[in-house]
Amino acid sequence: MSAVAALIRKDLRMELRTRESVPSMFLFSLSTFVLFHFALGPSIIHPYLIERVDFYPGGYPARLGGYVSGVVTSETVSPPSDLAHASVDVRVYVADLETPPPTIRALHDASRIVMCYFSAGTAESFRDDAGRFPVASLGQPLADYPDERWIDPRDPTVRAIMADRIAKAASAGCDGIHPSGLGAFGADPGIAFTRADQLDYDRWLADAAHARGLSIGLVENDALLAEDLLADFDWTVAWSCIDGGCPSAAPFVSAHKAAFLVEYGDESRAAAVCPSAKALGMSAVVKRTAALDAYRAGCP
Secondary structure, eight states: OOOOSEETGGGEEOOOOOGGGSOEEEETTEEEEOSSOSSSSOOSSOGGGEEEEEEESSSOOGGGOOOSSOEEEEEEOOOOSOOOOTTSOOSEEEEETTSOHHHHHHHHHTTOEEEEEEESSEEETTSTTGGGSOGGGEEEEOSSOTTEEEEOTTOHHHHHHHHHHHHHHHHHTOSEEEEEOTTGGGSOOSSOOOHHHHHHHHHHHHHHHHHTTOEEEEOOOOHHHHHHHTTTOSEEEEESOGGGTOTTTHHHHHTTOEEEEEEESOHHHHHHHHHHHHHHTOEEEEESSTTOOSOOEEOO
């Protein structure tokens, strides 16, 4: 049986598991994985993602090799490309760099501002340019995202890759870029570079974005970094900091630059977050978890 190990990048993940840990059922006297509802029972993959399922009692295609019992195969549909919905009444959208230009145009037609996301501090294995990173520029995997590795901001090839991503964002019609990973010096990247190296790289990114007519946001919860880069960056995004007053956003608010806040929880959390964010001069949204699924609770 074949299945997809990763779907729609970080937004939808599944992993292959042993039969003992996966719900199963008997199909024609054969115990099989339940990928989706055959009519009843639990699901592993939502039916929307399944293109077709075939059962081979014998005479298997050559691609399946040699088996002596029934084989069930499945094929998944292509991931949808229309994941951004302009119907949500907000002015600013953050979309992945790979968002199709027609989707960005649709958002513009709805008077939305579109900031395009990519990681500027790590090599993301799912991106088309992942193979361009020199081995010597790669550091440790990230604890929360083991398919990503820190990168050396001093490496000229790394900077060439990021320059191409910024050019792609401009060509796609993005209004700005939302690069993450700009505070790697404070993590454990497995590469020996300094805070000064980080600042040089971050300012280089800002200059490259501005040269393409794009704004750039700082998304690191680091108050000192925010103070040092305030003159170079146009807006900021702070994460899960409302209880501590979001000090990394304070320099931007004081400079009358946009400051966005993402908190986690449900609608009851929004009732507490929204007044506090307004008092801090920030625009806030509550997402369910760090997985950043479609759920949102906005502030008035």
